[in-house]
Amino acid sequence: MRNLYLFFLKYKDHFIFLFFVFCSITILLKNDNPNTHLIRGKFSDKFSIISSPFAWMRSMRQLEEETLLLREKNIQLTLKMKSMLRANEEYDSLLTLLELKEDSDLELIAANVINSGSSSNLSSITLDIGRNHGIKVSQAVLVPEGIIGKTVVVGNTSSIVQVLNDVNFRLSVRILPSGNTGILRYLKDDICEIRELQKNAQISIGDNVVTSGYSQIYPKSLPVGEVIEVLDERGSFQKVAKVRIRSNLGSLLHAFIIVSDLDKID
Amino acid sequence: MIKQIYLGLGVFALQFMLIDFLSINMIRPDFLVIYIFYFSLSNSRYKGIILGFIIGLLSDLTGVGSYFGLTSLTLSITAYLTGFLNGKYERLLPYFFHSIWISILALHFLIITYVKFQILYETNFFDFLLKFIFTFGYTMMFFFVVQFFFPVKDATRAEIS
Numbered sequence: 567m568r569n570l571y572l573f574f575l576k577y578k579d580h581f582i583f584l585f586f587v588f589c590s591i592t593i594l595l596k597n598d599n600p601n602t603h604l605i606r607g608k609f610s611d612k613f614s615i616i617s618s619p620f621a622w623m624r625s626m627r628q629l630e631e632e633t634l635l636l637r638e639k640n641i642q643l644t645l646k647m648k649s650m651l652r653a654n655e656e657y658d659s660l661l662t663l664l665e666l667k668e669d670s671d672l673e674l675i676a677a678n679v680i681n682s683g684s685s686s687n688l689s690s691i692t693l694d695i696g697r698n699h700g701i702k703v704s705q706a707v708l709v710p711e712g713i714i715g716k717t718v719v720v721g722n723t724s725s726i727v728q729v730l731n732d733v734n735f736r737l738s739v740r741i742l743p744s745g746n747t748g749i750l751r752y753l754k755d756d757i758c759e760i761r762e763l764q765k766n767a768q769i770s771i772g773d774n775v776v777t778s779g780y781s782q783i784y785p786k787s788l789p790v791g792e793v794i795e796v797l798d799e800r801g802s803f804q805k806v807a808k809v810r811i812r813s814n815l816g817s818l819l820h821a822f823i824i825v826s827d828l829d830k831i832d
Numbered sequence: 833m834i835k836q837i838y839l840g841l842g843v844f845a846l847q848f849m850l851i852d853f854l855s856i857n858m859i860r861p862d863f864l865v866i867y868i869f870y871f872s873l874s875n876s877r878y879k880g881i882i883l884g885f886i887i888g889l890l891s892d893l894t895g896v897g898s899y900f901g902l903t904s905l906t907l908s909i910t911a912y913l914t915g916f917l918n919g920k921y922e923r924l925l926p927y928f929f930h931s932i933w934i935s936i937l938a939l940h941f942l943i944i945t946y947v948k949f950q951i952l953y954e955t956n957f958f959d960f961l962l963k964f965i966f967t968f969g970y971t972m973m974f975f976f977v978v979q980f981f982f983p984v985k986d987a988t989r990a991e992i993s
Contacts, residue, residue, distance in 0.1 A: 579877045583912040586885040590908060593889075593901030602900065609893040613848070620849050681895060684847045686862040686941070686967050687948050688855070689897035718897065731858065732897030733948050754952050754959055755857065816858040 603703070607696075607721035614692055614724035617681040621694070625678065625819055672785060673826040675699060679818045680724065689732040691818060696721045704783050706824040711812035712789035713737065713777060714821060725823070730758070731815055739790055740778040741807065744768045747778045748807070750790065756811050758791065763805040769796050775809050785824065833879075836871060843867040844887060848894055862971045864891055865940050866978055868907050869914050869933070874987045877915025884911035899947055910940045921988040933984060937975070941968040 574581060596602050677693035695701055697720050707715045707727045715735065719726035728735055730752055737750040739760060746767040748760035763769070773793040779786025795808035847863045854861055864887050872880025888904030896902070913936045921929055945964040946953060953960040 579881070579912070579915060582878045583881050583908065586881055586908045587905060589885065590888075590901050590905035594899060594905065597898065597900050606893060606900065610895065613894050617849065620852075624852065681848070682852055682855075683895035684844075684851055684860075684864070684891045685896055685903060686860050686944060686971065688858040688860070689948060690895040692895045715897075719895075726895045726897075728897035733950055734898040751951060753955065754949070754963060759955070816855060 603719055606719040606726065607724075609721075610692055610719055610724045610726050611696065611721035614680050614694060614721070617692070618694065621678055621680040621819075628819060672824050674822040675701070675825050677725075677821055677823060679821060682818075688729065688816060690718070690729055691715075691727045691821070693717075693725045693727060693821060693823070694723070695823070696723045696725050698722050700825050701725050701823055702825075706784045706788070707821050708788060708824065709813045709818065709821055711814075712791060713784060714813050714815060714818065716783055717823065727821070729815055730811060730813075737784065737790065738778040738780045739775050739809075740786075741767070741769055741793060742774045742776060744773065747780065750775070750809065753808070756815070757794070758809045758811055760807040760809055761804060763807060765798075765803060765805060767805050769793060769805065769807050771795065775807075785826070836875065840867060840871070840883060840887060844890060847891070856970065857966075859967050859970050861974045862941075863974065864888070864903075865907065865910055865937060865971065866975050868911050869937065870978075870982065870987050872911040872914040873917060873933075873984065877912065877918060880911035880915055881908050884908045902944065902947055906940050906943050909943070910936060913939070917988055919988060921985045926985075929988075930984070934972075937972070938968055941971070 593602070675695060677695045679691045680694045682688050682691045693707075701717060701720050703717055703720050705717045706713060707717060713730065715727045715729040715732070717725045718728040730737070732752065735752060738747065739750045740747050741760070741763075744767060746763055746769065748763040750758050750760050752758050760775070771793055775790040775792060777784040777786055777788040777790060789812070791809040791811040793807050794810045797806040797808070799806075843863050843866075851860045868880060868884045868887065871883055884907035885904045888907035889901070891903045891907075892900050914933065917929065917933060917936075924932075942964060945960070945967055949960055949963050952963060
Protein backbone atom coordinates (compact mmCIF):
# COMPACT_ATOMS: atom_id res chain seq x y z
CA MET A 567 0.00 0.00 0.00
CA ARG A 568 2.82 2.31 0.95
CA ASN A 569 4.59 1.48 -2.30
CA LEU A 570 1.46 2.33 -4.22
CA TYR A 571 1.21 5.63 -2.38
CA LEU A 572 4.85 6.39 -3.15
CA PHE A 573 4.27 5.45 -6.78
CA PHE A 574 1.39 7.93 -7.02
CA LEU A 575 3.43 10.56 -5.24
CA LYS A 576 6.36 10.07 -7.59
CA TYR A 577 4.25 10.39 -10.72
CA LYS A 578 1.64 12.79 -9.35
CA ASP A 579 2.21 15.29 -12.20
CA HIS A 580 1.26 12.69 -14.79
CA PHE A 581 -1.73 11.42 -12.81
CA ILE A 582 -3.03 14.93 -12.20
CA PHE A 583 -2.57 15.70 -15.86
CA LEU A 584 -4.47 12.56 -16.91
CA PHE A 585 -7.20 13.35 -14.38
CA PHE A 586 -7.74 16.89 -15.68
CA VAL A 587 -7.59 15.77 -19.31
CA PHE A 588 -10.27 13.23 -18.43
CA CYS A 589 -12.31 15.98 -16.70
CA SER A 590 -11.96 18.32 -19.69
CA ILE A 591 -12.99 15.63 -22.17
CA THR A 592 -15.95 14.69 -19.95
CA ILE A 593 -17.06 18.35 -19.90
CA LEU A 594 -16.61 18.55 -23.67
CA LEU A 595 -18.76 15.46 -24.16
CA LYS A 596 -21.42 16.76 -21.79
CA ASN A 597 -21.87 20.14 -23.51
CA ASP A 598 -25.57 19.49 -24.09
CA ASN A 599 -26.25 18.27 -20.55
CA PRO A 600 -28.94 20.40 -18.81
CA ASN A 601 -26.75 20.67 -15.69
CA THR A 602 -23.91 22.10 -17.77
CA HIS A 603 -26.35 24.64 -19.24
CA LEU A 604 -27.55 25.51 -15.75
CA ILE A 605 -24.01 26.12 -14.45
CA ARG A 606 -23.07 28.12 -17.54
CA GLY A 607 -26.24 30.19 -17.14
CA LYS A 608 -25.45 30.98 -13.50
CA PHE A 609 -21.89 32.00 -14.31
CA SER A 610 -23.05 34.02 -17.30
CA ASP A 611 -25.24 36.07 -14.93
CA LYS A 612 -22.30 36.71 -12.61
CA PHE A 613 -19.90 37.64 -15.40
CA SER A 614 -22.47 39.90 -17.02
CA ILE A 615 -22.53 42.04 -13.84
CA ILE A 616 -18.76 42.48 -14.07
CA SER A 617 -18.66 43.26 -17.76
CA SER A 618 -21.64 45.63 -17.87
CA PRO A 619 -19.60 48.79 -17.09
CA PHE A 620 -17.18 47.98 -19.90
CA ALA A 621 -20.02 47.41 -22.33
CA TRP A 622 -21.43 50.77 -21.24
CA MET A 623 -18.07 52.45 -21.92
CA ARG A 624 -17.95 50.97 -25.39
CA SER A 625 -21.50 52.11 -26.06
CA MET A 626 -20.75 55.65 -24.89
CA ARG A 627 -17.78 55.85 -27.21
CA GLN A 628 -19.99 55.15 -30.17
CA LEU A 629 -22.93 57.17 -28.91
CA GLU A 630 -21.75 60.53 -30.20
CA GLU A 631 -21.01 59.11 -33.63
CA GLU A 632 -24.40 57.45 -33.76
CA THR A 633 -26.21 60.61 -32.65
CA LEU A 634 -24.79 62.54 -35.59
CA LEU A 635 -25.77 59.76 -37.94
CA LEU A 636 -29.26 59.59 -36.45
CA ARG A 637 -29.82 63.32 -36.88
CA GLU A 638 -28.93 62.99 -40.53
CA LYS A 639 -31.17 59.96 -40.90
CA ASN A 640 -33.97 61.72 -39.08
CA ILE A 641 -34.15 64.44 -41.72
CA GLN A 642 -34.03 61.89 -44.52
CA LEU A 643 -36.72 59.76 -42.90
CA THR A 644 -39.05 62.70 -42.26
CA LEU A 645 -38.98 63.41 -45.96
CA LYS A 646 -39.59 59.79 -46.81
CA MET A 647 -42.36 59.34 -44.27
CA LYS A 648 -44.97 61.26 -46.19
CA SER A 649 -44.52 59.21 -49.31
CA MET A 650 -44.46 56.03 -47.20
CA LEU A 651 -47.75 56.89 -45.52
CA ARG A 652 -49.33 57.31 -48.89
CA ALA A 653 -47.89 53.99 -50.04
CA ASN A 654 -49.17 52.29 -46.88
CA GLU A 655 -52.70 53.47 -47.48
CA GLU A 656 -52.51 52.10 -50.98
CA TYR A 657 -51.08 48.80 -49.68
CA ASP A 658 -53.89 48.44 -47.12
CA SER A 659 -56.55 48.99 -49.70
CA LEU A 660 -54.94 46.43 -52.02
CA LEU A 661 -54.72 43.88 -49.22
CA THR A 662 -58.39 44.30 -48.51
CA LEU A 663 -59.14 43.86 -52.17
CA LEU A 664 -57.11 40.69 -52.46
CA GLU A 665 -58.29 39.38 -49.06
CA LEU A 666 -54.77 38.52 -48.04
CA LYS A 667 -53.73 38.18 -44.48
CA GLU A 668 -51.19 40.66 -43.29
CA ASP A 669 -47.82 39.11 -42.41
CA SER A 670 -47.42 38.40 -38.75
CA ASP A 671 -44.97 40.72 -37.07
CA LEU A 672 -42.14 39.08 -35.25
CA GLU A 673 -41.92 39.88 -31.58
CA LEU A 674 -38.42 41.15 -30.91
CA ILE A 675 -36.63 42.02 -27.71
CA ALA A 676 -33.66 44.38 -27.91
CA ALA A 677 -30.51 43.60 -25.97
CA ASN A 678 -27.04 44.99 -25.40
CA VAL A 679 -23.94 42.92 -26.07
CA ILE A 680 -22.04 42.91 -22.79
CA ASN A 681 -19.14 40.63 -23.61
CA SER A 682 -17.91 38.25 -26.25
CA GLY A 683 -16.16 35.58 -24.21
CA SER A 684 -12.44 35.49 -23.58
CA SER A 685 -11.23 32.87 -26.03
CA SER A 686 -8.74 33.77 -28.75
CA ASN A 687 -11.37 33.39 -31.48
CA LEU A 688 -14.82 34.89 -31.15
CA SER A 689 -17.60 32.28 -31.17
CA SER A 690 -20.16 33.69 -28.78
CA ILE A 691 -21.57 36.89 -27.35
CA THR A 692 -23.35 37.53 -24.08
CA LEU A 693 -26.54 39.61 -24.05
CA ASP A 694 -27.91 41.48 -21.03
CA ILE A 695 -31.32 39.81 -21.06
CA GLY A 696 -32.30 36.36 -19.89
CA ARG A 697 -35.03 34.14 -18.52
CA ASN A 698 -36.54 37.05 -16.56
CA HIS A 699 -37.22 38.79 -19.88
CA GLY A 700 -38.83 35.76 -21.50
CA ILE A 701 -35.76 34.44 -23.28
CA LYS A 702 -35.41 30.70 -23.87
CA VAL A 703 -32.73 28.44 -25.29
CA SER A 704 -32.68 28.17 -29.13
CA GLN A 705 -34.19 31.50 -30.06
CA ALA A 706 -32.97 33.35 -33.13
CA VAL A 707 -30.78 36.41 -32.65
CA LEU A 708 -30.49 39.05 -35.33
CA VAL A 709 -29.30 42.54 -36.14
CA PRO A 710 -30.73 44.82 -38.86
CA GLU A 711 -28.28 43.30 -41.38
CA GLY A 712 -29.50 39.77 -40.72
CA ILE A 713 -29.30 36.66 -38.59
CA ILE A 714 -26.25 36.39 -36.33
CA GLY A 715 -26.94 33.34 -34.18
CA LYS A 716 -29.11 31.66 -31.59
CA THR A 717 -29.29 31.52 -27.80
CA VAL A 718 -27.51 28.49 -26.35
CA VAL A 719 -27.33 29.27 -22.64
CA VAL A 720 -29.91 31.35 -20.79
CA GLY A 721 -29.39 32.67 -17.29
CA ASN A 722 -31.79 34.80 -15.29
CA THR A 723 -30.41 38.11 -16.49
CA SER A 724 -28.08 37.18 -19.35
CA SER A 725 -27.90 34.87 -22.34
CA ILE A 726 -25.01 33.38 -24.28
CA VAL A 727 -25.49 33.44 -28.04
CA GLN A 728 -23.80 30.98 -30.35
CA VAL A 729 -22.68 33.29 -33.13
CA LEU A 730 -22.79 32.40 -36.81
CA ASN A 731 -19.02 31.95 -36.91
CA ASP A 732 -19.05 29.10 -34.40
CA VAL A 733 -17.88 25.84 -35.93
CA ASN A 734 -21.06 24.00 -34.93
CA PHE A 735 -23.50 26.63 -36.19
CA ARG A 736 -25.74 25.58 -39.11
CA LEU A 737 -28.56 27.49 -40.77
CA SER A 738 -31.11 26.34 -43.32
CA VAL A 739 -31.21 29.02 -46.01
CA ARG A 740 -32.90 29.83 -49.30
CA ILE A 741 -31.26 31.58 -52.23
CA LEU A 742 -33.44 34.14 -53.97
CA PRO A 743 -34.71 34.49 -56.64
CA SER A 744 -34.10 30.84 -57.62
CA GLY A 745 -35.57 29.51 -54.34
CA ASN A 746 -32.97 26.77 -53.85
CA THR A 747 -32.36 25.71 -50.29
CA GLY A 748 -29.18 24.59 -48.58
CA ILE A 749 -27.30 24.47 -45.30
CA LEU A 750 -25.11 27.40 -44.38
CA ARG A 751 -21.98 27.06 -42.29
CA TYR A 752 -19.17 29.44 -41.40
CA LEU A 753 -15.87 29.39 -43.25
CA LYS A 754 -13.68 32.41 -42.38
CA ASP A 755 -13.81 36.18 -41.74
CA ASP A 756 -17.25 37.21 -43.11
CA ILE A 757 -17.53 34.31 -45.55
CA CYS A 758 -19.86 31.33 -45.18
CA GLU A 759 -20.67 28.50 -47.56
CA ILE A 760 -23.96 26.88 -48.50
CA ARG A 761 -23.87 23.14 -49.09
CA GLU A 762 -26.53 20.61 -50.08
CA LEU A 763 -27.55 22.71 -53.09
CA GLN A 764 -28.97 20.87 -56.09
CA LYS A 765 -26.58 20.38 -58.99
CA ASN A 766 -29.00 22.03 -61.42
CA ALA A 767 -29.69 25.03 -59.15
CA GLN A 768 -29.62 28.37 -60.95
CA ILE A 769 -27.51 30.58 -58.70
CA SER A 770 -25.84 33.83 -59.65
CA ILE A 771 -23.38 36.07 -57.90
CA GLY A 772 -25.25 38.77 -56.01
CA ASP A 773 -28.28 36.59 -55.22
CA ASN A 774 -29.84 37.21 -51.85
CA VAL A 775 -29.67 34.59 -49.13
CA VAL A 776 -32.49 34.41 -46.59
CA THR A 777 -33.61 31.91 -43.97
CA SER A 778 -35.65 29.06 -45.47
CA GLY A 779 -38.15 28.66 -42.64
CA TYR A 780 -37.48 24.90 -42.42
CA SER A 781 -36.58 25.33 -38.79
CA GLN A 782 -38.11 25.53 -35.34
CA ILE A 783 -35.72 28.36 -34.50
CA TYR A 784 -35.51 30.74 -37.45
CA PRO A 785 -38.57 32.23 -39.14
CA LYS A 786 -38.52 32.33 -42.93
CA SER A 787 -37.21 35.17 -45.12
CA LEU A 788 -34.87 36.78 -42.63
CA PRO A 789 -31.81 38.24 -44.37
CA VAL A 790 -28.52 36.40 -44.10
CA GLY A 791 -26.17 37.65 -46.86
CA GLU A 792 -25.41 37.54 -50.57
CA VAL A 793 -23.79 35.03 -52.88
CA ILE A 794 -20.24 35.96 -53.91
CA GLU A 795 -19.05 32.73 -55.55
CA VAL A 796 -20.57 29.55 -56.93
CA LEU A 797 -18.53 26.34 -57.00
CA ASP A 798 -19.66 23.60 -59.34
CA GLU A 799 -17.17 20.74 -59.33
CA ARG A 800 -17.53 18.05 -61.97
CA GLY A 801 -17.22 15.10 -59.65
CA SER A 802 -19.60 16.49 -57.07
CA PHE A 803 -23.35 15.85 -56.86
CA GLN A 804 -23.96 19.26 -55.32
CA LYS A 805 -23.19 22.89 -55.88
CA VAL A 806 -21.52 25.00 -53.22
CA ALA A 807 -22.19 28.72 -52.90
CA LYS A 808 -20.02 31.10 -50.95
CA VAL A 809 -21.88 33.82 -49.13
CA ARG A 810 -20.79 37.10 -47.62
CA ILE A 811 -22.69 37.90 -44.45
CA ARG A 812 -23.57 41.55 -44.04
CA SER A 813 -23.36 41.89 -40.28
CA ASN A 814 -20.03 42.71 -38.70
CA LEU A 815 -19.77 40.02 -36.05
CA GLY A 816 -16.63 41.48 -34.51
CA SER A 817 -18.19 44.76 -33.40
CA LEU A 818 -21.71 44.02 -32.26
CA LEU A 819 -23.15 46.34 -29.63
CA HIS A 820 -26.85 45.56 -29.85
CA ALA A 821 -28.92 42.61 -31.01
CA PHE A 822 -32.53 41.47 -31.12
CA ILE A 823 -33.94 38.16 -29.98
CA ILE A 824 -37.03 36.76 -31.69
CA VAL A 825 -39.33 35.62 -28.92
CA SER A 826 -42.40 34.86 -31.05
CA ASP A 827 -43.75 31.36 -31.12
CA LEU A 828 -42.92 30.25 -34.66
CA ASP A 829 -45.93 27.95 -34.87
CA LYS A 830 -48.20 30.98 -34.54
CA ILE A 831 -46.43 32.94 -37.27
CA ASP A 832 -47.83 32.55 -40.74
CA MET B 833 1.61 31.33 -3.91
CA ILE B 834 -1.12 33.79 -2.80
CA LYS B 835 0.62 36.47 -4.86
CA GLN B 836 0.57 34.14 -7.87
CA ILE B 837 -3.16 33.48 -7.46
CA TYR B 838 -3.88 37.22 -7.28
CA LEU B 839 -1.75 37.69 -10.37
CA GLY B 840 -3.74 34.93 -12.08
CA LEU B 841 -7.01 36.63 -11.18
CA GLY B 842 -5.59 39.90 -12.49
CA VAL B 843 -4.62 38.29 -15.80
CA PHE B 844 -8.04 36.69 -16.06
CA ALA B 845 -9.72 40.05 -15.42
CA LEU B 846 -7.47 41.65 -18.04
CA GLN B 847 -8.35 38.95 -20.55
CA PHE B 848 -12.06 39.17 -19.81
CA MET B 849 -12.48 42.92 -19.78
CA LEU B 850 -9.99 44.27 -22.30
CA ILE B 851 -10.04 41.59 -24.94
CA ASP B 852 -12.67 43.33 -27.08
CA PHE B 853 -10.53 46.44 -27.34
CA LEU B 854 -7.62 44.37 -28.66
CA SER B 855 -9.65 42.32 -31.12
CA ILE B 856 -8.48 42.44 -34.74
CA ASN B 857 -10.72 40.77 -37.29
CA MET B 858 -12.23 38.59 -34.53
CA ILE B 859 -8.77 37.37 -33.46
CA ARG B 860 -7.88 38.21 -29.88
CA PRO B 861 -4.72 37.77 -27.78
CA ASP B 862 -4.65 35.00 -25.20
CA PHE B 863 -3.05 36.33 -22.03
CA LEU B 864 -4.12 33.26 -20.08
CA VAL B 865 -1.77 30.95 -21.97
CA ILE B 866 1.10 33.38 -21.34
CA TYR B 867 0.34 33.37 -17.63
CA ILE B 868 -0.03 29.58 -17.41
CA PHE B 869 3.19 29.15 -19.36
CA TYR B 870 5.15 31.35 -16.95
CA PHE B 871 3.46 29.84 -13.91
CA SER B 872 4.21 26.29 -14.95
CA LEU B 873 7.76 27.20 -15.88
CA SER B 874 8.59 28.84 -12.59
CA ASN B 875 6.48 26.72 -10.22
CA SER B 876 5.81 23.01 -10.01
CA ARG B 877 4.10 21.34 -12.93
CA TYR B 878 1.12 19.91 -11.04
CA LYS B 879 0.18 23.35 -9.71
CA GLY B 880 0.37 24.63 -13.26
CA ILE B 881 -1.94 21.87 -14.50
CA ILE B 882 -4.51 22.56 -11.77
CA LEU B 883 -4.38 26.31 -12.37
CA GLY B 884 -4.53 25.79 -16.14
CA PHE B 885 -7.66 23.70 -15.78
CA ILE B 886 -9.38 26.16 -13.41
CA ILE B 887 -8.52 29.27 -15.44
CA GLY B 888 -9.48 27.49 -18.67
CA LEU B 889 -12.82 26.55 -17.18
CA LEU B 890 -13.41 30.13 -16.00
CA SER B 891 -12.52 31.36 -19.47
CA ASP B 892 -15.05 29.00 -21.03
CA LEU B 893 -17.67 30.06 -18.49
CA THR B 894 -17.38 33.66 -19.70
CA GLY B 895 -18.97 32.43 -22.92
CA VAL B 896 -18.24 30.03 -25.74
CA GLY B 897 -20.56 29.05 -28.58
CA SER B 898 -19.63 25.39 -28.42
CA TYR B 899 -16.81 23.13 -27.22
CA PHE B 900 -17.19 24.20 -23.63
CA GLY B 901 -14.15 22.73 -21.84
CA LEU B 902 -11.71 23.07 -24.70
CA THR B 903 -9.71 25.90 -23.11
CA SER B 904 -9.29 23.97 -19.87
CA LEU B 905 -8.00 21.01 -21.90
CA THR B 906 -5.50 23.05 -23.91
CA LEU B 907 -4.27 25.04 -20.91
CA SER B 908 -3.77 21.82 -18.92
CA ILE B 909 -1.76 20.39 -21.82
CA THR B 910 0.29 23.60 -22.07
CA ALA B 911 1.02 23.55 -18.33
CA TYR B 912 1.96 19.86 -18.44
CA LEU B 913 4.33 20.23 -21.37
CA THR B 914 5.83 23.46 -20.05
CA GLY B 915 6.55 21.67 -16.78
CA PHE B 916 9.13 19.54 -18.60
CA LEU B 917 11.16 22.70 -19.21
CA ASN B 918 11.19 23.60 -15.54
CA GLY B 919 14.88 24.15 -14.62
CA LYS B 920 16.09 22.79 -17.95
CA TYR B 921 17.55 25.96 -19.43
CA GLU B 922 21.09 25.13 -18.22
CA ARG B 923 20.90 21.57 -19.52
CA LEU B 924 19.60 22.22 -23.01
CA LEU B 925 21.05 24.11 -25.93
CA PRO B 926 19.47 27.61 -25.91
CA TYR B 927 18.05 27.42 -29.43
CA PHE B 928 16.61 23.97 -28.65
CA PHE B 929 15.10 25.25 -25.41
CA HIS B 930 13.52 28.26 -27.12
CA SER B 931 12.23 26.13 -30.01
CA ILE B 932 10.52 23.81 -27.52
CA TRP B 933 8.62 26.51 -25.64
CA ILE B 934 7.55 28.19 -28.86
CA SER B 935 6.33 24.79 -30.11
CA ILE B 936 4.38 24.23 -26.88
CA LEU B 937 2.56 27.54 -27.31
CA ALA B 938 2.05 26.79 -31.00
CA LEU B 939 0.47 23.45 -30.07
CA HIS B 940 -2.02 25.25 -27.80
CA PHE B 941 -3.16 27.46 -30.66
CA LEU B 942 -3.04 24.64 -33.19
CA ILE B 943 -5.51 22.60 -31.13
CA ILE B 944 -7.84 25.57 -30.65
CA THR B 945 -7.64 26.68 -34.28
CA TYR B 946 -8.13 23.15 -35.56
CA VAL B 947 -11.22 22.57 -33.42
CA LYS B 948 -12.75 25.95 -34.18
CA PHE B 949 -11.88 26.05 -37.89
CA GLN B 950 -12.09 22.38 -38.81
CA ILE B 951 -14.28 23.20 -41.81
CA LEU B 952 -11.64 25.57 -43.13
CA TYR B 953 -9.01 22.89 -42.52
CA GLU B 954 -10.97 20.51 -44.75
CA THR B 955 -11.83 23.00 -47.48
CA ASN B 956 -8.85 25.33 -47.67
CA PHE B 957 -5.73 24.31 -45.80
CA PHE B 958 -3.83 27.46 -46.75
CA ASP B 959 -6.51 29.71 -45.22
CA PHE B 960 -6.53 27.50 -42.14
CA LEU B 961 -2.77 27.89 -41.86
CA LEU B 962 -3.09 31.65 -42.15
CA LYS B 963 -5.76 31.68 -39.46
CA PHE B 964 -3.49 29.65 -37.18
CA ILE B 965 -0.50 31.89 -37.86
CA PHE B 966 -2.50 35.06 -37.16
CA THR B 967 -4.02 33.67 -33.96
CA PHE B 968 -0.68 32.36 -32.74
CA GLY B 969 1.28 35.37 -33.96
CA TYR B 970 -0.99 37.92 -32.32
CA THR B 971 -0.56 36.37 -28.88
CA MET B 972 3.16 35.86 -29.48
CA MET B 973 3.47 39.57 -30.16
CA PHE B 974 2.30 40.23 -26.60
CA PHE B 975 4.37 37.33 -25.35
CA PHE B 976 7.58 38.83 -26.71
CA VAL B 977 6.77 42.11 -24.96
CA VAL B 978 6.34 40.20 -21.68
CA GLN B 979 9.47 38.18 -22.49
CA PHE B 980 11.42 41.42 -22.72
CA PHE B 981 10.64 42.23 -19.06
CA PHE B 982 10.52 38.66 -17.71
CA PRO B 983 12.86 36.53 -19.83
CA VAL B 984 11.88 32.88 -20.16
CA LYS B 985 15.36 31.72 -19.15
CA ASP B 986 15.01 33.60 -15.83
CA ALA B 987 11.58 32.14 -15.21
CA THR B 988 12.83 28.60 -15.70
CA ARG B 989 15.64 29.08 -13.18
CA ALA B 990 13.41 30.68 -10.59
CA GLU B 991 12.98 27.54 -8.54
CA ILE B 992 16.65 26.56 -8.61
CA SER B 993 17.99 29.89 -7.43
